[in-house]
Amino acid sequence: MLKVNNVTKSFGDVTALDHVTFEVGDGELFGVIGQNGAGKSTLFRCIMDFYSKYDGEITYNDKKFSKLALEKIGFLPEERSLDPKRKVEDQIRYFAKLNKMKFLSDTKLKEWFDYFEIDGKLSSKIKELSKGNQQKVQLLCSLIYKPEFVILDEPFSGLDPYNIRLLQSIIKDINKEGTTIMFSSHNMENVESLCNKLIMLKKGKIVLNGSPSEIRNSYERKKLIVESDKDLFFLNDENIEILSQDGNMWTFILKDEDYAKVIFRKIVDEIGFVPYFDQSPPSLNEIFARKVKENV
Numbered sequence: 392m393l394k395v396n397n398v399t400k401s402f403g404d405v406t407a408l409d410h411v412t413f414e415v416g417d418g419e420l421f422g423v424i425g426q427n428g429a430g431k432s433t434l435f436r437c438i439m440d441f442y443s444k445y446d447g448e449i450t451y452n453d454k455k456f457s458k459l460a461l462e463k464i465g466f467l468p469e470e471r472s473l474d475p476k477r478k479v480e481d482q483i484r485y486f487a488k489l490n491k492m493k494f495l496s497d498t499k500l501k502e503w504f505d506y507f508e509i510d511g512k513l514s515s516k517i518k519e520l521s522k523g524n525q526q527k528v529q530l531l532c533s534l535i536y537k538p539e540f541v542i543l544d545e546p547f548s549g550l551d552p553y554n555i556r557l558l559q560s561i562i563k564d565i566n567k568e569g570t571t572i573m574f575s576s577h578n579m580e581n582v583e584s585l586c587n588k589l590i591m592l593k594k595g596k597i598v599l600n601g602s603p604s605e606i607r608n609s610y611e612r613k614k615l616i617v618e619s620d621k622d623l624f625f626l627n628d629e630n631i632e633i634l635s636q637d638g639n640m641w642t643f644i645l646k647d648e649d650y651a652k653v654i655f656r657k658i659v660d661e662i663g664f665v666p667y668f669d670q671s672p673p674s675l676n677e678i679f680a681r682k683v684k685e686n687v
């Protein structure tokens with residue numbers, strides 16, 4: 392288990408991390424979300440022990456992360472670090488060797504290359520690949536030796552939607568095989584579909600912490616979406632903050648979530664059948680947007 396306890400890291404008068412405390416359990420797929428400058432990369436660098444000092448304590452199974460054998464950790468840094476002049480194959484073999492992978496057969500190498508659907512050849516030079524494909528090679532390099540704990544700083548940045556989905560499914564597969572994975576993103580949608588736990592950082596502080604459903608269910612269900620061909624404006628009263636219509640879909644923002652029962656009854660009484668009636672908590676995307684706007 393990774394334990395981050397009361398970590399604060401400052402650069403002059405900028406507090407990049409401000410009393411940050413959370414845990415990542417073994418086998419978790421853990422998302423770190425936040426806007427630009429929220430402190431995500433600083434957090435990863437603290438975990439990797441790249442700074443000479445920070446306040447607080449970070450341990451992995453009760454030891455410093457940096458004391459772990461190299462081959463147990465995978466790290467995709469925000470600054471990509473491939474050698475443009477090297478061949479793809481040599482670059483992958485270099486990282487595999489650096490991380491103490493004993494043997495990498497040609498077949499295994501080709502399997503991984505195909506798994507990532509990299510557009511290029513193993514014999515291509517890194518600089519001959521597109522940016523997105525270079526990114527896929529770098530992610531491959533941080534995973535091929537099957538580390539037990541992986542940190543991926545912005546693994547999806549600059550990728551098209553197809554490749555985002557491809558890398559998400561690779562990350563899920565590798566996590567299912569037992570690797571604990573922490574990754575960062577600006578995009579809540581990437582995080583929501585992928586992780587089972589997350590934190591959101593804002594100006595170096597944790598403003599959300601939990602599983603996507605725990606976080607969503609901690610919010611009131613004040614938004615109702617109802618499908619109806621009939622006009623529903625007759626339901627507008629002092630218990631409804633906003634009532635809007637888009638085609639046959641109606642959105643109600645309630646003052647109190649319990650009022651949904653009254654609305655449901657009234658619709659059934661007045662017009663009978665209700666094809667669609669949804670009272671979900673806000674999506675993570677909506678929660679993220681709200682948190683961005685809130686003053687911390």
Ligand SMILES: Nc1ncnc2c1ncn2[C@@H]1O[C@H](COP(=O)(O)OP(=O)(O)OP(=O)(O)O)[C@@H](O)[C@H]1O
Pocket residue numbers: 402405406407425426427428429430431432433434469577
């Ligand atoms: N080496 C440094 N020297 C000075 N300030 C730094 C340094 N590293 C980070 N910062 C500052 O710390 C804050 C957090 O930066 P960090 O890179 O951790 O954010 P981030 O969430 O990773 O952002 P992004 O999504 O843009 O990569 C920012 O205000 C940044 O300017």
